[in-house]
Amino acid sequence: MTRLDDLPIRDDLRGKEPYGEPMDPVLVPLNVNENPFPVPAAVVRDMLTELESVLPTLNRYPDREFLELREHLADYLGHGLVRDQLWAANGSNEVLQQLFLAFAGPGRRVLGFPPSYSMHPELARGSGADWVEAPRGQDYELTEQLVVDAITEHKPDVVVICTPNNPTGTATSNDVILAAHDAFDGMVIVDEAYVEFAEPGTPSALDLLPGRPRVVVSRTMSKAFAFAGARLGYFAADATVVDAVRLVRLPYHLSAVTQVVAKVALRHAPNMLDEVAALRTERDRIASRASELGYRVAPSEANFVLIHGFAAPRQAFEFFLARDILVRDIGIPTALRVSAGTPEQTDAFLDALEDYTKSAAPVPPSEREDTK
Numbered sequence: 001m002t003r004l005d006d007l008p009i010r011d012d013l014r015g016k017e018p019y020g021e022p023m024d025p026v027l028v029p030l031n032v033n034e035n036p037f038p039v040p041a042a043v044v045r046d047m048l049t050e051l052e053s054v055l056p057t058l059n060r061y062p063d064r065e066f067l068e069l070r071e072h073l074a075d076y077l078g079h080g081l082v083r084d085q086l087w088a089a090n091g092s093n094e095v096l097q098q099l100f101l102a103f104a105g106p107g108r109r110v111l112g113f114p115p116s117y118s119m120h121p122e123l124a125r126g127s128g129a130d131w132v133e134a135p136r137g138q139d140y141e142l143t144e145q146l147v148v149d150a151i152t153e154h155k156p157d158v159v160v161i162c163t164p165n166n167p168t169g170t171a172t173s174n175d176v177i178l179a180a181h182d183a184f185d186g187m188v189i190v191d192e193a194y195v196e197f198a199e200p201g202t203p204s205a206l207d208l209l210p211g212r213p214r215v216v217v218s219r220t221m222s223k224a225f226a227f228a229g230a231r232l233g234y235f236a237a238d239a240t241v242v243d244a245v246r247l248v249r250l251p252y253h254l255s256a257v258t259q260v261v262a263k264v265a266l267r268h269a270p271n272m273l274d275e276v277a278a279l280r281t282e283r284d285r286i287a288s289r290a291s292e293l294g295y296r297v298a299p300s301e302a303n304f305v306l307i308h309g310f311a312a313p314r315q316a317f318e319f320f321l322a323r324d325i326l327v328r329d330i331g332i333p334t335a336l337r338v339s340a341g342t343p344e345q346t347d348a349f350l351d352a353l354e355d356y357t358k359s360a361a362p363v364p365p366s367e368r369e370d371t372k
């Protein structure tokens with residue numbers, strides 16, 4: 001049988017594993033930070049009506065510039081943004097890929113702050129760039145000093161800051177992002193995939209865009225919007241950044257079907273975002289019960305929590321799986337990441353956690369990596 005290594009594949013791809021989070025159907029999937037609530041029926045009805053007029057036109061290519069959709073995205077974000085400052089692609093993964101293709105690439109360096117989203121290094125390297133890392137501080141926080149020191153040391157072309165950060169839930173303030181921006185002359189990509197789950201009123205990096213063409217804010221409809229299956233990510237930035245990305249995107253990358261369902265979803269934004277407050281409640285419920293049971297939970301502004309204190313995270317993962325519950329073993333010592341589910345799903349996880357704790361006590365703080 002032919003193996004990957006038998007092919008004349010790129011040297012830097014040899015020995016690599018593709019993104020491979022399990023997709024087995026389970027009763028309680030809490031492993032990929034999806035929104036567990038279905039698309040509301042009224043929105044589905046509107047989508048079907050609009051699709052009826054779009055489907056016969058699929059013989060033609062879609063609007064390559066998806067102008068209407070970008071108008072809707074600008075309206076949704078507010079902040080005085082206009083259509084020309086918005087761009088979208090098939091998920092924010094593709095948005096990030098396009099940004100790296102335009103601003104990273106061979107001979108360039110991208111700096112990130114792990115633990116963070118596992119696809120950042122993959123996408124940066126996929127563009128041909130080098131990936132470099134600097135550690136986070138206490139409780140996974142980023143400080144101005146930390147980011148400026150890392151930029152001084154690594155001299156990157158692009159810095160990626162994820163806020164709230166996946167997998168820790170940690171928020172990073174605009175002051176820190178601004179400090180990063182002012183410390184070098186490269187691009188600052190702020191990945192705000194989970195920002196709608198932060199406390200209402202929390203400032204977004206969108207506030208930093210006026211007068212700063214080197215800042216890009218990446219967002220997605222996959223999380224708070226409960227629209228992961230539609231694949232719609234987007235960014236807001238100076239209109240020139242959009243022009244840069246046009247140089248690397250594939251023509252007609254956003255299908256007419258994607259464009260129309262995303263437009264309808266945005267028209268129904270308040271309805272689509274209806275369950276965000278409920279998910280914050282579920283997130284906090286997981287955090288407080290896990291703490292009562294003796295675990296430590298990093299403060300989270302997202303729809304998931306990182307729970308520390310599992311002596312054997314893999315064994316705990318298997319224990320939950322046997323109960324039809326999928327959580328995420330992120331490879332952080334003693335930790336598992338758990339997404340907020342419906343109240344019933346959260347109950348199922350917390351019951352299982354309680355039972356697991358009876359058989360395997362949480363690791364005391366003195367022996368945990370995160371407290372050293």
Ligand SMILES: Cc1ncc(COP(=O)(O)O)c(C=O)c1O
Pocket residue numbers: 032033090091092093094117162166191193194219220221222228231232233
């Ligand atoms: C921080 C972060 N950014 C981007 C993404 C990509 O999401 P999508 O491609 O569905 O927009 C994810 C997905 O989990 C994520 O956690």
